[in-house]
Amino acid sequence: MKKNIMILCIALLILSVSVYESFKITREYIIDGTLRSRYDIQEILSATIIGKKVNPKDKIFSKYEIDDGLDDVIELVYNGINIKIKEVPNTERTPFLPFMSNPSHDEVLDLHIFTNEKEISSPDTMIVKAGESFESRYFSWIDVISVYDNKQHTEQIVIIQRLPHVSGSWKAITLNDNGQLEKEVQFTYEERHHYSKELYLVNSTSTRLMDMGYYTNVTRGYDYPHIIYPIIYPVFSGTVGLLLMLSSIVNIRTSRKKMK
Numbered sequence: 001m002k003k004n005i006m007i008l009c010i011a012l013l014i015l016s017v018s019v020y021e022s023f024k025i026t027r028e029y030i031i032d033g034t035l036r037s038r039y040d041i042q043e044i045l046s047a048t049i050i051g052k053k054v055n056p057k058d059k060i061f062s063k064y065e066i067d068d069g070l071d072d073v074i075e076l077v078y079n080g081i082n083i084k085i086k087e088v089p090n091t092e093r094t095p096f097l098p099f100m101s102n103p104s105h106d107e108v109l110d111l112h113i114f115t116n117e118k119e120i121s122s123p124d125t126m127i128v129k130a131g132e133s134f135e136s137r138y139f140s141w142i143d144v145i146s147v148y149d150n151k152q153h154t155e156q157i158v159i160i161q162r163l164p165h166v167s168g169s170w171k172a173i174t175l176n177d178n179g180q181l182e183k184e185v186q187f188t189y190e191e192r193h194h195y196s197k198e199l200y201l202v203n204s205t206s207t208r209l210m211d212m213g214y215y216t217n218v219t220r221g222y223d224y225p226h227i228i229y230p231i232i233y234p235v236f237s238g239t240v241g242l243l244l245m246l247s248s249i250v251n252i253r254t255s256r257k258k259m260k
Contacts, residue, residue: 001255004251022235041145042145042148044146073086078144079157084117088123106127108126109126115179143205143207144159145160156182158172158173163186168209172198185198
């Protein structure tokens with residue numbers, strides 16, 4: 001009897017230190033699985049830049065032109081919505097040095113986003129290496145994606161932009177069917193657990209920098225020191241604790257019945 005009670009106490013101790021970590025892992029898989037089953041993502045801007053049509057029925061094109069030697073423009077059309085991204089050199093604001101590998105050779109640019117010739121959001125800064133090719137300059141800073149909602153059976157265009165913030169910051173601009181602004185969300189890496197859908201969209205583009213978890217990166221491969229975590233702890237330890245608890249409860253009940 002005393003032995004079973006001691007085993008039960010040990011089992012509860014093991015569970016108490018394992019259950020929260022197991023909960024964090026389970027929560028990540030549930031959130032990600034729910035979002036993956038609901039939303040289908042297709043990149044538009046990245047596919048257009050490399051010359052790939054997203055849908056043969058759509059008229060998608062891109063161009064990179066110099067208007068006056070100062071402004072560069074990329075333009076595409078998807079589902080009848082004209083999207084234009086215009087670069088304007090930033091000569092007034094202080095450069096964001098954490099993102100500049102070589103301040104004397106990096107360009108600080110403001111990105112202006114237009115849909116159907118109307119600017120839909122305030123411009124934000126992008127930093128690129130001087131002379132960087134058109135094919136690579138946008139990939140980590142901005143993308144345009146198509147988001148199909150399998151529950152509502154609707155499709156929306158979302159523009160994802162990475163903002164110059166040390167720990168990571170993003171803007172998600174959702175357009176309605178007419179190409180007008182429907183919703184704009186900004187969040188930082190530290191705030192990402194409040195914006196699960198937007199983070200899922202960011203993770204679907206090259207603006208993510210790394211694959212991020214909603215509350216923790218434990219399921220993404222970044223918080224794995226070695227096999228001890230999370231295989232031995234908390235998965236194996238939690239399983240052992242649960243089995244010990246159940247077996248000790250059964251043994252305690254059996255012992256009490258025999259004593260009667």
